[in-house]
Amino acid sequence: MYAPGLKTYIIKRLLSALPTILVVIVINFALIHAAPYDPALMLVGEAGYVSKEYVARIRAEYGLDKSLPEQLLVYILKVVNADFGYSYFHGEPVLRIIAQAIPATLLLMATAFTIAILIGIVFGIFSARKPNSMTDILFGILSTAGYSMPRFLLATLVLWMFSLNLGWFPSGGVRTVGGYSGSDVVDVLTHLCLPALTLATYDLALVYRLTRTSMLDTLAKDYIITARSKGLSEKTVLFKHALRNAIAPVVTTSGVRFGLLLAGAVTTETVFNWPGMGRLIYEATLLGDYPLLMGTFVVICMTVIISNLLVDIIYGILDPRVRLK
Amino acid sequence: MLSKNLIISFVGDMSRFWRRYKKNRGGVVGLLFLAFVVILAIAAPAISTYDPTKTGVGGIFAEPSSTHLLGTDHLGRDIYSRLLVGARVALLVSFLAAGISAVIGSVVGAIGGYFGGIVDHLLSKVTEIFQVIPMFFLALLLLTIFGGSQWIVISTIGVLGWPSIARVTRGEFIREREKEYVQAAFALGASNLDIALFEIFLNVLPPIIISTCFVMSSAMLTEAALSFLGISDPSIPSWGRMIGDARLFLFRDVWWVLLPPALMLCITTIGINLIGDALNRIIR
Numbered sequence: 001m002y003a004p005g006l007k008t009y010i011i012k013r014l015l016s017a018l019p020t021i022l023v024v025i026v027i028n029f030a031l032i033h034a035a036p037y038d039p040a041l042m043l044v045g046e047a048g049y050v051s052k053e054y055v056a057r058i059r060a061e062y063g064l065d066k067s068l069p070e071q072l073l074v075y076i077l078k079v080v081n082a083d084f085g086y087s088y089f090h091g092e093p094v095l096r097i098i099a100q101a102i103p104a105t106l107l108l109m110a111t112a113f114t115i116a117i118l119i120g121i122v123f124g125i126f127s128a129r130k131p132n133s134m135t136d137i138l139f140g141i142l143s144t145a146g147y148s149m150p151r152f153l154l155a156t157l158v159l160w161m162f163s164l165n166l167g168w169f170p171s172g173g174v175r176t177v178g179g180y181s182g183s184d185v186v187d188v189l190t191h192l193c194l195p196a197l198t199l200a201t202y203d204l205a206l207v208y209r210l211t212r213t214s215m216l217d218t219l220a221k222d223y224i225i226t227a228r229s230k231g232l233s234e235k236t237v238l239f240k241h242a243l244r245n246a247i248a249p250v251v252t253t254s255g256v257r258f259g260l261l262l263a264g265a266v267t268t269e270t271v272f273n274w275p276g277m278g279r280l281i282y283e284a285t286l287l288g289d290y291p292l293l294m295g296t297f298v299v300i301c302m303t304v305i306i307s308n309l310l311v312d313i314i315y316g317i318l319d320p321r322v323r324l325k
Numbered sequence: 326m327l328s329k330n331l332i333i334s335f336v337g338d339m340s341r342f343w344r345r346y347k348k349n350r351g352g353v354v355g356l357l358f359l360a361f362v363v364i365l366a367i368a369a370p371a372i373s374t375y376d377p378t379k380t381g382v383g384g385i386f387a388e389p390s391s392t393h394l395l396g397t398d399h400l401g402r403d404i405y406s407r408l409l410v411g412a413r414v415a416l417l418v419s420f421l422a423a424g425i426s427a428v429i430g431s432v433v434g435a436i437g438g439y440f441g442g443i444v445d446h447l448l449s450k451v452t453e454i455f456q457v458i459p460m461f462f463l464a465l466l467l468l469t470i471f472g473g474s475q476w477i478v479i480s481t482i483g484v485l486g487w488p489s490i491a492r493v494t495r496g497e498f499i500r501e502r503e504k505e506y507v508q509a510a511f512a513l514g515a516s517n518l519d520i521a522l523f524e525i526f527l528n529v530l531p532p533i534i535i536s537t538c539f540v541m542s543s544a545m546l547t548e549a550a551l552s553f554l555g556i557s558d559p560s561i562p563s564w565g566r567m568i569g570d571a572r573l574f575l576f577r578d579v580w581w582v583l584l585p586p587a588l589m590l591c592i593t594t595i596g597i598n599l600i601g602d603a604l605n606r607i608i609r
Contacts, residue, residue: 019450019454020453020454020457020458023454023458024458027458027463031466031467031470035470035471036470036471042470144351144595144598144599144602145591145595147598148542148591148594148595148598149591149594150546150549150550150553150565150590150594151550152549152550152553152554152565152568152569153549153553153568153587153590153591156568156571156572156575156583156587157583157587159575160575160583164575164576164578165578259459260459262459263459263460263461263462264461266461266462266465266554267550267553267554270554271572281462281465282554284469285465285469285554285556286555288469290469290470293465293466293469294466297462297463297466300459300462301457301458301459304457304458304459305457308457
């Protein structure tokens with residue numbers, strides 16, 4: 001079924017991601033040494049009083065008395081073995097703290113991503129059907145506002161309007177504090193609404209614009225004119241003939257965007273007090289919890305790298321021409 | 326004589342460009358938005374009524390009135406005056422940061438696109454890697470470690486924003502390299518630097534300017550988001566910081582603390598994005 005070379009293509013893509021991972025680790029390592037503090041302190045965090053024994057142990061563990069190349073090797077091996085160090089503030093290994101925050105973040109990101117893609121594509125098709133109509137112009141204005149508006153501002157305004165003023169939605173968290181009378185799913189969903197919509201807005205506007213442009217290009221092609229002149233219904237032309245070809249650039253871009261959503265979640269989660277990785281990162285910046293910050297940095301970069309890889313591979317399956325590059 | 330001809334052709338180009346630009350309604354609106362903000366920023370010292378950083382010039386959370394046009398915040402600072410200086414901060418940060426990005430990006434892109442081969446391969450790889458790393462997060466990390474003074478904020482955002490400009494520049498250089506006028510310059514014995522700088526670079530300036538335009542608006546948003554989270558210098562009245570301060574008092578329903586900086590930030594970023602879109606449409 002697949003054209004020959006898919007396996008080679010996938011292996012090649014995997015190998016090409018390795019330098020990026022290495023650079024991310026080296027950036028972390030460089031930061032530890034470039035920081036205006038003792039490297040040992042960077043690995044412990046600005047934890048106020050830390051026992052001398054603990055600092056000495058860290059120093060030995062990371063080989064801080066050895067030469068820089070040796071230290072780098074020790075550091076790379078640690079990260080490769082998923083050892084991101086220990087957060088003194090949380091009293092737990094960094095990896096465990098991150099793992100605990102992932103479900104909440106994943107729920108938020110997946111919901112936002114789905115909203116952005118579905119609504120973006122539907123509105124994009126709708127606009128492309130009658131370009132320069134009143135609805136098209138209106139959507140155009142809304143999308144410009146949508147991708148110009150910073151997430152933190154949208155989050156703050158939405159919270160102020162719909163939660164504090166109108167009282168339609170809870171003001172933060174995942175569940176009602178002190179228990180909720182109805183079902184748990186409903187409780188979580190009402191808490192999810194505002195943060196998910198906020199996180200989705202930018203990508204919704206982006207997907208909308210991409211779909212619209214791509215659909216307009218496709219609808220002008222000869223085979224669409226042929227399909228129309230054959231007397232096929234508008235629905236068949238739009239969804240069966242045009243959309244299938246117009247969707248490719250949307251798939252590529254949105255896959256890449258998924259990884260970047262995580263960085264956008266920092267402000268959204270902070271405003272809505274959503275207990276995911278974004279809020280974790282914010283708290284770590286306040287406390288100067290460097291081990292946790294650097295751990296989350298690696299995890300975020302890995303997420304972006306992996307989602308890019310997946311997009312490339314899916315694209316390689318959909319369009320074998322890509323593999324030749 | 327030569328310079329006079331150059332000026333005449335430049336003026337001709339500009340007026341032709343303007344005739345096309347003003348047909349784009351969004352672009353004109355964007356230009357008006359940005360002009361409004363620029364005028365406020367320039368006029369700030371003349372039209373502000375109080376020292377924007379001084380606390381207690383009015384009561385705490387005083388409502389808008391004739392003495393405090395937009396009221397005061399939780400420390401009794403005049404919001405109207407802070408808003409005006411905020412325009413300066415936003416423009417300064419985005420201009421300087423985007424300037425840094427433009428210089429790095431166009432140099433990297435030009436070298437890769439012009440020389441090709443292994444140099445291009447390496448530089449493209451580096452560009453790709455930096456495009457994958459989420460810039461906002463790296464900025465957060467850097468500023469937490471090195472402190473968030475305004476110059477560190479500007480240089481961090483500037484240094485992290487170059488990859489998209491580098492990609493555009495590289496693509497343009499590859500396309501132009503093969504054209505006849507470049508070959509002619511070669512034949513006439515012009516040096517690599519002369520060709521790259523005076524022949525190609527001036528010809529590919531428009532797309533570079535457009536991508537810089539988008540980098541500018543994202544630099545502004547990054548600075549605002551960082552200030553919102555409280556990571557930049559607290560003494561600088563950035564719109565992001567004002568919104569961040571307002572967030573802490575949302576429950577008190579003091580709309581005048583939140584809405585003015587929110588509106589200004591929106592006007593500015595929408596303005597820049599509209600201009601970028603319009604320019605994009607014209608050169609395509």
